[in-house]
Amino acid sequence: MSKTIGVDLGGSHVMAAIVEDGVIKDRAEQDIVDHAFDVVVRSVVDVIRSVTGSGKKDGGTAIGLGSPGNVDLASGTIRYSPNFGWHDAPLGAKLRESFDLPVYVGNDARCATLGEHTYGCGRGTANFVLLTLGTGIGGGIIAEGTLLIGNGAGAGEIGHHQVRATDGFYCNCGKIGCFEAQASGTGLLRHAIAVAPSFPRSELVSGKPEKLGSKAIRKAAEAGDVHALAAWNRYIDDLARGLANIIAFVNPEMIALGGGLSSAGDFMLHAVRPKVEELTTMSPRGQTKIVAAELGNDAGAIGAAVMAERGGLTTRERT
Ligand SMILES: [Zn+2]
DSSP states (O other), X not given: OOOEEEEEEOSSEEEEEEEETTEEEEEEEEEOOOOOHHHHHHHHHHHHHHHHTTTTSOOOXXXXXXXXXXXXXXXXXXXXXXXXTEEEEOHHXXXXXXXXXXXXXXXXXXXXXHHHHHHSTTTTOSSEEEEEESSSEEEEEEETTXXXXXXXXXXXXXXXXXXXXXXXXXXXXXXXXXXXXXXXXXXXXXXXXXXXXXXXXOHHHHSOGGGOOHHHHHHHHHTTOHHHHHHHHHHHHHHHHHHHHHHXXXXXXXXXXXXXXGGGTHHHHHHHHHHHHHHOOSSOTTOOEEXXXXXXXXXXXXXXXXXHHHTSSSSGGGO
C-alpha cells in the first residue's frame, strides 16, 4: 500500500496524518475555534501542509478527508453539516485548488467505520457496525464486506433512529428520543438530570453543575453511587434498545463501540450484552459480538486514508 494522507475534521479539532498500511507515520493537528468555511479550509490546508512538509518528507499520493455532515461523494461538497452550520460547502474543490493530488471527502463516521473494518477490531468481518458514543452518536455499516452508502450517502445515520419516540429527550435533529439523544454522552448526562429529583442527597449534583459530565457520572456509577447508577442503568437500557435494533436491521457479526464513552470498557459491555440478548427476538441470539473499538481517535484519519487509497468510500462513486 502506498502512503496516503488521512484527515479527520471535527467541530473543534482537525488532524492530518500520513498513513501507510493503517499505521500513522506522522501527524499534524490544530484546534478549530471558528466554524466559518474559509477559516476551516485554511486550517485543513495548514495541517496537510505541515504533515507533508515541503518536500522533506515522503508525502502521500492522495488525500482523504472525513467531515461531519452529509457529503456529496462525487464532488466532495458538504451538502449540510449541523456541526459547522454549512450548506453546500465545496470542501473537495477548495482542497483540489491547494493540492495537486486526488482528493476524496466522506462523512467522518463512515471513514472511522472503514478504518476499524480495514485495520481495527473489524478486520476479517463481512458484516460489521461501528458506533461512536461521544457528544453524539456516529456510525457506519459494513454489509457483506462493503460500506453502505445509501441513496444520498445517508446510510449509517444510526444515531437518528428513535428508541423512545414518545418519552425520550429532544434530539438536535428535531425528533424525540433518537438513539443519539438517549445513548450518547449527552444522553447519559440527561438521564442523570432526569432522575436527580429522586436523589436529593446526591453528591453528583451537589457540586458545580459544569463538572457534571458523562465521564464523572460513569466513574461515580462504577464506584457505586446510587444516583449515578440509576442514570447509568437507564442509559444502558437505551443503548441496548438501539443495539438490538441494529441487530434486527443488519444482523452483524460484530458491533464495535468507540468514542469517549467506550472507555468505560467492560463496565459498559458486561451491562449491555445481556440486555441486547433479551431484546434480540427474530434474529438468532448470540450471533453478534459487542466489543470496544480498537483505533480510538485515530480511526477517522486511518479510514480517510483508506478512502484515499481506494479512490472513494466504496468503488461505486468512481463510476
Ligand atoms: Zn435525532
